[in-house]
Amino acid sequence: MTARTETDPDFTFAGLATPDVGDLHDTAGAGDAGDAGRAEAGTAKPHPLGALAGLLGTWKGHGFNAIWRPHRATQHDRFLELNRTDETLVFSRINGAIPNRGLAMHDIEMHGVTYMQQISESSTGAGLHIEPGIWAKVPATADPHEPDSVVRMASIPHGTVILAQGIVSLQQGGTLHIPDNNILPFFFGQAAPANTQFHNVAATFEELDLARPTPFRFTAPGVTHAVVKNPNSVLQAALRSALQGTSLKHVATLHVATDHSVIKAGGGTANTAFLATSSSPPGGNALAARAEATFWIETIAGTGGRPDTHQLQYTQLVMLDFNGIHWPHVTVGTLVRQ
Numbered sequence: 001m002t003a004r005t006e007t008d009p010d011f012t013f014a015g016l017a018t019p020d021v022g023d024l025h026d027t028a029g030a031g032d033a034g035d036a037g038r039a040e041a042g043t044a045k046p047h048p049l050g051a052l053a054g055l056l057g058t059w060k061g062h063g064f065n066a067i068w069r070p071h072r073a074t075q076h077d078r079f080l081e082l083n084r085t086d087e088t089l090v091f092s093r094i095n096g097a098i099p100n101r102g103l104a105m106h107d108i109e110m111h112g113v114t115y116m117q118q119i120s121e122s123s124t125g126a127g128l129h130i131e132p133g134i135w136a137k138v139p140a141t142a143d144p145h146e147p148d149s150v151v152r153m154a155s156i157p158h159g160t161v162i163l164a165q166g167i168v169s170l171q172q173g174g175t176l177h178i179p180d181n182n183i184l185p186f187f188f189g190q191a192a193p194a195n196t197q198f199h200n201v202a203a204t205f206e207e208l209d210l211a212r213p214t215p216f217r218f219t220a221p222g223v224t225h226a227v228v229k230n231p232n233s234v235l236q237a238a239l240r241s242a243l244q245g246t247s248l249k250h251v252a253t254l255h256v257a258t259d260h261s262v263i264k265a266g267g268g269t270a271n272t273a274f275l276a277t278s279s280s281p282p283g284g285n286a287l288a289a290r291a292e293a294t295f296w297i298e299t300i301a302g303t304g305g306r307p308d309t310h311q312l313q314y315t316q317l318v319m320l321d322f323n324g325i326h327w328p329h330v331t332v333g334t335l336v337r338q
Helices: 033-039 050-055 195-204 225-229 233-242
Strands: 057-070 078-093 098-100 108-121 127-138 149-156 160-172 217-219 248-257 268-271 287-300 309-322 325-337
Touching: 050 108, 050 127, 050 149, 050 160, 050 248, 050 287, 057 309, 078 127, 078 325, 149 248, 160 287, 225 233, 233 287, 233 309, 233 325, 268 287
Parallel strands: 078 217
Antiparallel strands: 057 078, 057 325, 078 108, 098 108, 108 127, 127 149, 149 160, 160 248, 160 268, 248 287, 287 309, 309 325
């Protein structure tokens, strides 16, 4: 039996009406939001989901996952897992506007989608990850002063929830640049190393060097040194392959983070007591301290009479902290709408 991944068809958000300032005071001739709404009647309105409408449907594809796990059995404190992945991601619309009541400013309405993500190891079929959650479109606000944004609210069954907020950018045609990234660990108080420091870091964290046998690494068939050095190379190669003989028509980029690097207020991660334990060594058992992700919703032009292809690519970083070290947990995927 397939688990349900959407709300009931007859479920629709409908907030309880409350008195408005205009209902309590004489504002004749003042010109309020209701007047603006009436003035716009009959004109084309954008989709209430904005760019999130491009997520709707079922997506399937493949990717790569790299995670440093704590290892307690010996003096060696970590184990590196490198997986090739199979993935299904289903998005369903939430009917109706989601009301948010304001005190510092007027009420706002969000619009959103639910999702269910399932990721398995390609070579074994073993389940690696499930994640139910919500993406929502948030209108610009005056207090706090923030632009139009999107928010991802996710539950991870290992014991972490994230709230990552960010912005959308739209692109018509052209080329798409997917930047390089890495999984290089670094000690608390230090800056994250660049890709050019890979060999220096690998001298200390030998699991990064696939040429060196170690019992503290799992390497799935097909994982190469180039992928370990730059996980986003999996996305870059998939995009080049998809664009052979054709071109990009449109890209919507969603970039969200749990810290205040994109949106100045709100956001964060929360962990179970087991993950967040404050006992020595610092960092807990594996504290998910920060998360950021970029999703590219791509429309690729059809050729030879074939329709356009809708492709979803993403790269995600979750920083896991244990034993005084930041350990990058990176997941990437390239999926096609079914």
